[in-house]
Amino acid sequence: MAASPWRHGMKLGLRKTVRFLSTVASVFCLANVVQFVAADCECGYSAVVDGHVQVFTDLIETDFAHLLDIATNTDWVRQAFNVTSEADRGSYGEMYAIDDMQTAVAPNSHIEDGQADDGQPAGLRLLVQPGLVGDMIPVSEIDSSRTDIMYGSFRAGIRLTNVTGTCSAFFWYFNDTQEIDMEFLSREYNASNRSYPVNLVLQSREAAESGFNAQGTPTFIKASLPFDPTTGLHEYRIDFLPGKVYFYADGQLLANMAGDAVPTHAGHLVLQQWSNGNPLWSGGPPKEDAVTTVSYVKAYFNSSSSQRHKDWSIRCRNPTAPGAVCAIPQATATNTTASGWFFTNQNNMTNNQTVSGHKNSGGRVVSVAAALWTMSVVVFAAIGWELGIW
Numbered sequence: 001m002a003a004s005p006w007r008h009g010m011k012l013g014l015r016k017t018v019r020f021l022s023t024v025a026s027v028f029c030l031a032n033v034v035q036f037v038a039a040d041c042e043c044g045y046s047a048v049v050d051g052h053v054q055v056f057t058d059l060i061e062t063d064f065a066h067l068l069d070i071a072t073n074t075d076w077v078r079q080a081f082n083v084t085s086e087a088d089r090g091s092y093g094e095m096y097a098i099d100d101m102q103t104a105v106a107p108n109s110h111i112e113d114g115q116a117d118d119g120q121p122a123g124l125r126l127l128v129q130p131g132l133v134g135d136m137i138p139v140s141e142i143d144s145s146r147t148d149i150m151y152g153s154f155r156a157g158i159r160l161t162n163v164t165g166t167c168s169a170f171f172w173y174f175n176d177t178q179e180i181d182m183e184f185l186s187r188e189y190n191a192s193n194r195s196y197p198v199n200l201v202l203q204s205r206e207a208a209e210s211g212f213n214a215q216g217t218p219t220f221i222k223a224s225l226p227f228d229p230t231t232g233l234h235e236y237r238i239d240f241l242p243g244k245v246y247f248y249a250d251g252q253l254l255a256n257m258a259g260d261a262v263p264t265h266a267g268h269l270v271l272q273q274w275s276n277g278n279p280l281w282s283g284g285p286p287k288e289d290a291v292t293t294v295s296y297v298k299a300y301f302n303s304s305s306s307q308r309h310k311d312w313s314i315r316c317r318n319p320t321a322p323g324a325v326c327a328i329p330q331a332t333a334t335n336t337t338a339s340g341w342f343f344t345n346q347n348n349m350t351n352n353q354t355v356s357g358h359k360n361s362g363g364r365v366v367s368v369a370a371a372l373w374t375m376s377v378v379v380f381a382a383i384g385w386e387l388g389i390w
């Protein structure tokens, strides 16, 4: 008895199904391979600190010099609050107002010493004004949105004001006794003997303001900058590790501190320029507008959040694979190339970094492409199957 056409068709159908399924399976395997080599920096960003390689999993990179509107940036929160003179230990109160912070952009350049239209450096301008509002000096502060920053290497390109009577500060903060500060007092600069100190502090502002001036003690060091910080942008850097903190200018170590004063909690980053008339610290108020310009912030850090730990362990498949850990380029006094360089502007970056204005792209783009490819191969396979090609 000849096989019925129906049975024959059934056999053919089975063979096709098996081929079809194996095609789909191999395509999925391929897609996985594509995902496996997904992207650069999946396992983090590395810096050499005190001769040891440190790896951090997360980043915030902000190119203020090319950011049109600070209000659109979700990585930073402009601060608005008033401090009375009584609470302030100064002769004046302080009015933190968001209008005192604007970005002036360098539209066509990706060089971080690029100029804005007014000939001054492009970037986020932190302003302290001479005119009082009541008894308050108008001042400015911007904070990172992320408050889960627990260890890291934090860098900011800054040109300090040359107007006497303010304190410009780049710092990491949890509370008044868990704080890592670089504070620049413009009244301390002396151009005639080229003296440009920076106050490196692991302690509260209150303690500093009440006249604490134990230079050379482990948690307060007045270091000398090897350049005039008011004439151009320089990179200031804080490395915060368990039990140890390092401070740098243009990649050159200024000081390090250890001991009980080193913070043990997660915190956030702050950029500030303020004045309250306290002659022991900020001095002031300034006699004219004082502008401190922040060109960029690059922070590479670990998170205190268990969700971020999970995210990292999902995306970091093999820390020893080439490209899995990316070395952070260091701007130096003689080579500022790195200051205009951002991981988040590179192609092929790992997904799941949360940087304002950047799609959560990189690896995800690759896996979306792989998914689309898989889908189209499946569709073609199905069409081929229908047409009896397989």
Ligand SMILES: *[C@@H]1O[C@H](CO)[C@@H](O)[C@H](O)[C@H]1NC(C)=O
Pocket (backbone or CB within 6 Å): 054, 055, 056, 057, 151, 152, 241, 242, 302
């Ligand atoms: C940061 O996190 C990574 C990944 O968990 C870890 O290998 C590294 O030691 C951490 N660094 C610090 C300073 O805790």
Ligand SMILES: *[C@@H]1O[C@H](CO)[C@@H](O)[C@H](O)[C@H]1NC(C)=O
Pocket (backbone or CB within 6 Å): 080, 081, 082, 095, 133, 134
């Ligand atoms: C601070 O004080 C000024 C002047 O009184 C007022 O206009 C402003 O709204 C206050 N800011 C906040 C955040 O309360």
Ligand SMILES: *[C@@H]1O[C@H](CO)[C@@H](O)[C@H](O)[C@H]1NC(C)=O
Pocket (backbone or CB within 6 Å): 162, 163
């Ligand atoms: C202070 O800086 C401003 C802006 O760059 C500049 O115009 C001015 O000449 C500087 N003043 C001094 C005394 O250096």
Ligand SMILES: *[C@@H]1O[C@H](CO)[C@@H](O)[C@H](O)[C@H]1NC(C)=O
Pocket (backbone or CB within 6 Å): 175, 176, 177, 178, 265
């Ligand atoms: C800061 O936080 C630490 C740890 O929670 C705590 O021991 C300390 O008392 C806090 N300091 C202030 C000034 O609240």
Ligand SMILES: *[C@@H]1O[C@H](CO)[C@@H](O)[C@H](O)[C@H]1NC(C)=O
Pocket (backbone or CB within 6 Å): 188, 189, 190, 193, 195
């Ligand atoms: C330079 O002047 C400052 C005061 O403006 C002073 O504290 C410092 O000791 C002087 N440095 C030198 C090397 O004379």
Ligand SMILES: *[C@@H]1O[C@H](CO)[C@@H](O)[C@H](O)[C@H]1NC(C)=O
Pocket (backbone or CB within 6 Å): 190, 191, 192, 193
């Ligand atoms: C600046 O330094 C010079 C030279 O050391 C000194 O004569 C002058 O008094 C200093 N200026 C201030 C404001 O301390």
Ligand SMILES: *[C@@H]1O[C@H](CO)[C@@H](O)[C@H](O)[C@H]1NC(C)=O
Pocket (backbone or CB within 6 Å): 037, 038, 039, 040, 041, 322, 323, 324, 348
């Ligand atoms: C993307 O990054 C991975 C891991 O570093 C690397 O193997 C791959 O060659 C990169 N692809 C492209 C197109 O650069």
Ligand SMILES: *[C@@H]1O[C@H](CO)[C@@H](O)[C@H](O)[C@H]1NC(C)=O
Pocket (backbone or CB within 6 Å): 329, 330, 331, 335, 336, 337, 338
């Ligand atoms: C300058 O720094 C960049 C980025 O770190 C690096 O790629 C380049 O090789 C450096 N150039 C010199 C001359 O050292």
Ligand SMILES: *[C@@H]1O[C@H](CO)[C@@H](O)[C@H](O)[C@H]1NC(C)=O
Pocket (backbone or CB within 6 Å): 307, 308, 311, 314, 352
């Ligand atoms: C990316 O990170 C966010 C925030 O931590 C998390 O909610 C999300 O699940 C992560 N997504 C992927 C694909 O890892």
